[in-house]
Amino acid sequence: MKSLAELQQLRDQISQQVVLRKDREDGIRVVVGMATCGIAAGARPVMSAFLNEVSKRKLSDVTVTQTGCIGMCRLEPIVEIYMPGEEKVTYVKMNEEKVARIVAEHIINKKPVAEYTVGAVQE
Amino acid sequence: MNIYRSHVLICGGTGCTSSGSNKIHEEFDKLLAEKGLENEVKVVQTGCFGLCALGPIVVVYPEGAFYSLVKVEDVSEIVEEHLLKGRIVDRLLYREDEKSNEVKPLNEVTFYKKQMRIALRNCGVINPEDINEAIGVDAYQALGKVLTEMTPEQVIETILDSGLRGRGGAGFPTGLKWKFAAASKNDQKYVCCNADEGDPGAFMDRSVLEGDPHTVIEAMAIAGYAIGANQGYIYIRAEYPIAVRRLQIAIDQAKEYGLLGKGIFGTNFDFNLEIRLGAGAFVCGEETALMNSIEGNRGEPRPRPPFPAVKGLFAKPTILNNVETYANIPVIINKGVDWFKGIGTEKSKGTKVFALGGKIQNTGLVEVPMGTTLREIVEEIGGGCPNGKKFKAAQTGGPSGGCIPASLIDTEIDYDSLMSIGSMMGSGGLIVMDEDNCMVDIAKFFLEFTVDESCGKCVPCRVGTKRLLEMLEKITSGKATMEDLDKLEELCYVIKESALCGLGQTAPNPVLSTLQYFKDEYVAHVKDKVCPAGVCKALVNYHIDPEKCKGCSLCSRKCPANAITGEIKSPFVIDTDKCLKCGVCMEACKFDAIYKK
Numbered sequence: 271m272k273s274l275a276e277l278q279q280l281r282d283q284i285s286q287q288v289v290l291r292k293d294r295e296d297g298i299r300v301v302v303g304m305a306t307c308g309i310a311a312g313a314r315p316v317m318s319a320f321l322n323e324v325s326k327r328k329l330s331d332v333t334v335t336q337t338g339c340i341g342m343c344r345l346e347p348i349v350e351i352y353m354p355g356e357e358k359v360t361y362v363k364m365n366e367e368k369v370a371r372i373v374a375e376h377i378i379n380k381k382p383v384a385e386y387t388v389g390a391v392q393e
Numbered sequence: 394m395n396i397y398r399s400h401v402l403i404c405g406g407t408g409c410t411s412s413g414s415n416k417i418h419e420e421f422d423k424l425l426a427e428k429g430l431e432n433e434v435k436v437v438q439t440g441c442f443g444l445c446a447l448g449p450i451v452v453v454y455p456e457g458a459f460y461s462l463v464k465v466e467d468v469s470e471i472v473e474e475h476l477l478k479g480r481i482v483d484r485l486l487y488r489e490d491e492k493s494n495e496v497k498p499l500n501e502v503t504f505y506k507k508q509m510r511i512a513l514r515n516c517g518v519i520n521p522e523d524i525n526e527a528i529g530v531d532a533y534q535a536l537g538k539v540l541t542e543m544t545p546e547q548v549i550e551t552i553l554d555s556g557l558r559g560r561g562g563a564g565f566p567t568g569l570k571w572k573f574a575a576a577s578k579n580d581q582k583y584v585c586c587n588a589d590e591g592d593p594g595a596f597m598d599r600s601v602l603e604g605d606p607h608t609v610i611e612a613m614a615i616a617g618y619a620i621g622a623n624q625g626y627i628y629i630r631a632e633y634p635i636a637v638r639r640l641q642i643a644i645d646q647a648k649e650y651g652l653l654g655k656g657i658f659g660t661n662f663d664f665n666l667e668i669r670l671g672a673g674a675f676v677c678g679e680e681t682a683l684m685n686s687i688e689g690n691r692g693e694p695r696p697r698p699p700f701p702a703v704k705g706l707f708a709k710p711t712i713l714n715n716v717e718t719y720a721n722i723p724v725i726i727n728k729g730v731d732w733f734k735g736i737g738t739e740k741s742k743g744t745k746v747f748a749l750g751g752k753i754q755n756t757g758l759v760e761v762p763m764g765t766t767l768r769e770i771v772e773e774i775g776g777g778c779p780n781g782k783k784f785k786a787a788q789t790g791g792p793s794g795g796c797i798p799a800s801l802i803d804t805e806i807d808y809d810s811l812m813s814i815g816s817m818m819g820s821g822g823l824i825v826m827d828e829d830n831c832m833v834d835i836a837k838f839f840l841e842f843t844v845d846e847s848c849g850k851c852v853p854c855r856v857g858t859k860r861l862l863e864m865l866e867k868i869t870s871g872k873a874t875m876e877d878l879d880k881l882e883e884l885c886y887v888i889k890e891s892a893l894c895g896l897g898q899t900a901p902n903p904v905l906s907t908l909q910y911f912k913d914e915y916v917a918h919v920k921d922k923v924c925p926a927g928v929c930k931a932l933v934n935y936h937i938d939p940e941k942c943k944g945c946s947l948c949s950r951k952c953p954a955n956a957i958t959g960e961i962k963s964p965f966v967i968d969t970d971k972c973l974k975c976g977v978c979m980e981a982c983k984f985d986a987i988y989k990k
């Protein structure tokens with residue numbers, strides 16, 4: 271460590287990690303259904319893809335968590351996204367390619383990807 | 394860098410470690426690996442969360458689920474349910490109220506709600522053995538700012554202006570101490586940290602060192618820059634093995650990162666730090682004794698002046714500050730003087746950490762703004778006395794302090810208010826007493842401690858405290874006269890005025906303050922030969938209430954002295970001459986028929 275700038279850079283990198291430990295109500299929550307049905311349908315790679323995107327793009331206000339069976343097993347893997355002040359958006363039949371688009375369009379640009387949502391797929 | 398979706402924080406403070414948190418850590422590692430979750434869930438060992446009575450503590454983020462009294466067998470459930478399926482394990486969640494069964498978010502729980510964590514800000518948040526985590530929560534930013542943007546004078550001005558006072562006992566303004574040392578011209582100066590923590594029942598400093606060692610290292614380097622010293626020593630008792638180990642790890646990591654050593658942040662400021670172990674003598678916490686001990690001599694005090702700021706360690710200008718004092722420094726630099734001055738009372742700024750102990754529901758560690766009332770600490774944060782007993786008094790300042798009686802429970806605690814009611818802040822031990830405590834017995838307890846710990850160098854303390862203790866023993870055994878009470882008080886003042894160091898000078902305080910607030914209890918021992926709380930053995934006798942006794946004979950079978958006789962189904966009696974006052978019968982009786990008087 272030769273300079274303060276170097277320290278600050280390291281701090282910014284790590285604080286992204288530690289920020290998870292703050293009790294907060296704001297921030298965006300990505301919830302992946304990870305019951306047996308979800309895992310069997312491939313929820314784990316979906317979850318990893320979200321984690322990768324979050325870390326790659328340094329999205330420090332996004333937490334990725336998992337939940338049990340959401341109740342629509344045939345549509346798994348299912349992901350719910352909670353934005354502060356917005357209604358929950360539910361994406362179904364998720365895969366890794368869809369993750370990249372959802373992160374770019376929904377999480378960053380705040381426009382849900384309509385064609386992946388539960389409404390679109392069920393019709 | 395890998396981002397984890399969930400962090401499992403396991404308390405590695407002394408309390409939780411002794412209740413088995415290491416085993417829990419191992420179990421998490423094992424089960425997470427089995428489930429293939431080790432790259433998604435990070436397990437972190439932290440410092441103390443403060444609720445040691447309910448340990449081991451495990452907290453899972455991002456949900457912030459606060460699990461208490463966790464057992465190794467519970468780990469698989471947390472992994473299977475919470476970490477795998479996202480279902481919080483309800484039965485393990487901390488509940489402040491058994492009856493309502495309600496689970497609240499942590500910052501709304503009464504234990505934490507009134508607290509404000511400055512010195513303890515990172516305890517229970519980061520892994521103290523990983524410098525990266527410390528850096529993630531701003532460690533060494535203040536040092537960087539100080540070295541690159543401020544002159545030593547500006548640093549001292551900042552600390553002076555903040556109003557920070559020493560947390561080790563006397564409450565001396567920290568900035569002033571630094572100013573004196575900076576003004577002493579010398580080619581060699583030293584910065585020392587007092588981590589001796591000799592006050593029985595206190596563990597604030599230990600928890601800071603165990604939970605956030607980098608904050609102390611950083612602050613000492615800042616102090617070094619401010620006064621012109623490039624060498625520091627941390628004096629810590631060898632009985633704190635976890636703290637010593639984490640501190641050494643932290644020092645090594647800081648060196649590796651170039652945050653200690655030569656030319657820190659590319660400036661020409663050098664700073665080195667070493668640990669010195671103490672053998673755990675109370676007197677070694679006194680500043681001149683501490684320095685003698687670091688030098689390798691006997692830990693005995695010497696007269697002041699000269700003060701350490703002029704002639705301290707190795708006869709060079711030296712500052713000595715307490716662990717908690719240091720823990721405040723980086724935050725003051727980072728957040729600014731105005732922020733810090735906004736917390737606390739007129740003459741006592743910031744917060745104070747207390748170790749709550751004795752007859753209190755939530756034994757543990759709390760940090761509150763100065764000016765918080767004793768009532769808030771005892772009744773709200775501490776949860777009151779267990780078993781619905783009545784609060785009688787609280788002792789602050791340990792063996793050097795005094796008691797605060799229930800009538801003064803609304804005192805707003807700061808340095809000056811405590812002084813004015815005959816106690817003192819001390820390092821932060823806060824021992825709660827309920828109606829079952831005898832205040833003469835409490836004074837005796839502290840005197841026994843000082844008699845043991847007196848270094849023997851000066852007569853008033855070596856002989857005087859011994860005499861004080863003998864007088865107290867005379868009182869508790871019912872042999873004292875009212876004249877003895879007067880003599881007791883007189884001797885207290887003589888010792889206070891003539892002892893060489895703070896240990897002796899403050900040793901009579903527990904006697905004086907109990908005399909001040911609980912004189913009637915002393916008088917009861919002397920005149921009526923009774924101990925109102927039923928504690929002093931010589932003055933209590935065990936009796937059986939014939940109304941309540943069912944004549945079951947259980948007590949007589951348990952009595953080791955065969956002091957209880959009677960016929961089955963008619964009331965039994967205790968022969969007080971034979972009775973050893975062991976109390977076994979009272980515990981055994983199922984009908985509450987046995988009482989002390």
Ligand SMILES: Cc1cc2nc3c(=O)[nH]c(=O)nc-3n(C[C@H](O)[C@H](O)[C@H](O)COP(=O)(O)O)c2cc1C
Binds near residue numbers: 676681
């Ligand atoms: C008998 C005795 C024991 C002491 N023990 C401690 C101690 O364990 N820790 C501590 O920080 N200060 C202790 N002190 C106070 C120190 O002498 C010194 O005032 C303090 O470390 C200064 O730091 P501060 O200004 O940051 O409080 C003790 C004082 C006396 C007289």
Ligand code: SF4
Binds near residue numbers: 676694846847849898
């Ligand atoms: S007051 Fe007690 S501890 Fe202090 S120098 Fe005298 S004998 Fe030693």
Ligand code: SF4
Binds near residue numbers: 951952971972
């Ligand atoms: S107090 Fe102990 S010795 Fe005395 S009567 Fe009860 S059991 Fe026997």
Ligand code: FES
Binds near residue numbers: 406440441449
């Ligand atoms: S040691 Fe774990 S909460 Fe204090």
